[in-house]
Amino acid sequence: MLHHETTPPVEDAHPDRADGERDTVIGNPASRIHPDRDDVHADPWSIDLERIQFSPYFSRLSAVTQVVSPSIGNAPVHNRLTHTLKVSAIARVVALQLNTRAREAGEGDVCNATVVEAAAYAHDLGHPPFGHLGESTLHRLARDELGLADGFEGNAQTYRILTALDVVENAPRGLNLTAAVRAASAKYPWAPSVAAADVERIGPPRGIRRSPDGAYRVHKYSAYDLDLDDLAAAREGVDAEPLRQSIEGAVMDLADDIAYSVHDVDDFYRAGILDHAPIAAEFRGWLDDVLEWRERDDAEVRAELAPGAGLERLRRKMRRDDPWIADDEAFLAAVSDVDAEMVTDLLARPFDGSLTAERRLAAFTDRWIRRFQESARLRPLDTPRAGPVVLSPWAWHHVEVLKFVHKRFVLSRPDLAIQQRGMSRILARSVRALGEWLDDDLDRARTPRRLRELIALAREQYATLPSERRPSDAEAERLARSRGIVDYVASLTDSQAFALSEAISGRADRLWALGQRL
Known part of the structure; x- marks a missing residue:
């Protein structure tokens, strides 16, 4: 495990709080992994924030897909950078509102707004080219x-970039961030090898599912095996139960959901992609037959193609996955509100680029974001699955319905699927070609220097794992090669990934498109 210096944690200022909520430990100023001369000049969390903002990994987000690639000419859509900026703005407001309410109740601050902002700036650093398609x-x-x-x-x-791949002066690897910021950046604070006993203790958190055979399937996590010890060290000084986010991390996660649910509507309404007719048919198809939908059996609903079936499947999924908060009347209210304010009022009038249309869209976006921000609250300690900060039941249902519109009427479009299949081939071609190049005894020395450095870094990390988890030398070499290839391809922008794929396939006109990336 990497050396981690800590001072005694801050004591909970309100151990007897009647409502079951608690203050959070907001981090130890001295809790960087390596000595840092800047610690004496400014508060450590502001230093962390600046390091993330000035990182080249942060800059590349302007050329990485959110939903539709920013490399597509004239696409009026968010990229990962604009999304990140909005997440950070929402997250800071939520943090400050939580602290204001705590002070009004005669208590101390419950979270560190700068740590929240830093985690929000960092939260998408690890996204590869082409968005979630690239990730899968x-x-x-x-x-x-x-x-x-x-x-x-x-x-x-993301966690690997912050702690291993990025660089800063006076640290051998990583940005040398405080424990508080490293812990807050872990939206899913576990590795794929999470213990079943820990899951049973709190119920499967979001990111871990229970399959029909009773086994747990981890589909979201914030640390590879190489970086797990660092995450465990960062969380030692944080007031969070196993598998629970820190309060700052939960605020970041909540802000990401808010931004995703509202700004994707903004994007695709502007682009003319949200077609009013099928969306209106879906909402009316469910609202006009609410009681009839509830009486139908699951198999029938799964097979149904009629308008309204998608919303009914969503209602049942919410009740199945989150029975502690899912409520049929709250779901009905959410569908009714989204139908009235988005489908009937906003989408019924196509976006024409006029100031009137801009004003109408801005009013919709601001109103919904403000509602969601104001609904954030600390959760009761016995609430299953959720992080320490949650949306109110009203807001949670509304967010889920807004996200449904995006998933059903944007992500499922055949034209997007066609483009994504092509992007998938671009990544596969590059990964396989780099592996073949590394296997070429006669030409291995000419592989990109950055790729060889990333492999060397992974090799060093495997060599320092605890003995019970350390692979053999031969296995470590194979794993380091694989992890280095993935780290290399994942760090490209959309256009760089395309250029690498074309150049490595022999396209002469793409020869210099990668610039200094190699």
Whole structure:
């Protein structure tokens, strides 16, 4: 385990709080992994925030897909950078509102707004080219072709960037962030090898599912095996139960959900992609027959194609996955509100680029974000699955219905699926070609220097794992090669990934498109 210096944790200022809520430990100023001369000049969390903001990994987000690639000409959509900026703005407001309410109740601050902001700026650093499509493709390639049991996960890649791949003066690797910021950046604070006993203790958190055979399936996580010890060290000084987010991490996660649910509507309404007719038919198809939908059996609803079936499947999924908060009347209210304010009022009038249309869209976006921000609250300690900060039941149902519109009427479009299949092939071609190049005894020395450095870094990390988890030398070499390839491809922008794929396939006109990336 990496050396981790700590001072005694801050005591909970309100151990007897009647409502079951609690203050959080907001981090130890001295809790960097390595000595840092800047610690004496400014508060450590502001230093962390600046390091993330000035990171080249942060800059590349402007050229990485959120939903539709920013490399597509004239696409009026968010990229990962604009999404991140909005998440950070929402997260800071939520943090400050939580602290204001705590002070009004005669208590101390419950979270550190700067730590929240830093975690929000960092939260998407690990996203590979082409968004979630790239993430699923790299995971499949990493696990099935490169032999990495922990595959690829954007959240785990974020933590890896912060603690291993990025660089800063006076630290051998990583940005040398405080424990508070490292812990807050872990949206899913576990590795794929999480213990079943820990899951049973709190119920499967979001990111871990229970399959029909009773086994738990980890599909979201924030640390690969190489980086797990660092995450465990970061969480030692944080007031969080096993598998629970820190309060700062929960605020970041909640803000991400808010931004995702509202700004994707903004994007695709502007682009003319949210077609009013089928969306209106879906909402009316469910609202007009609410009681009839509830009486139908699950198999029938799963097979149904009529308008309204998608919303009914969503209602049942929410009740199945989150019975502690899912409520039929709250779901009905959410569908009714979204139908009235988005489907009937907003989408019924196509976006024409006029100031009137801009004003109408801004009013919709601001109103919904403000509602969601104001609904955030600390959760009761016995609430299953949720993090320490949650949306009110009203807001949670509304967020889920807004996200449904995006998933059903944008992500499921055949034209998007066609483009995504092509993007998947671009990544697969690059991963396989780099592996073949590394296997070429006659030409291995000409592989990109950055790729060889990333392999060396992974090799060093495998060599320092605890003995019970350390692979043999031969296995470590194979794993380091695989992890280095994944780290290399994942760090590209959309256009760089395309250029690498074309250049490595012999396209002469793409020869210099990668610039200094190699």
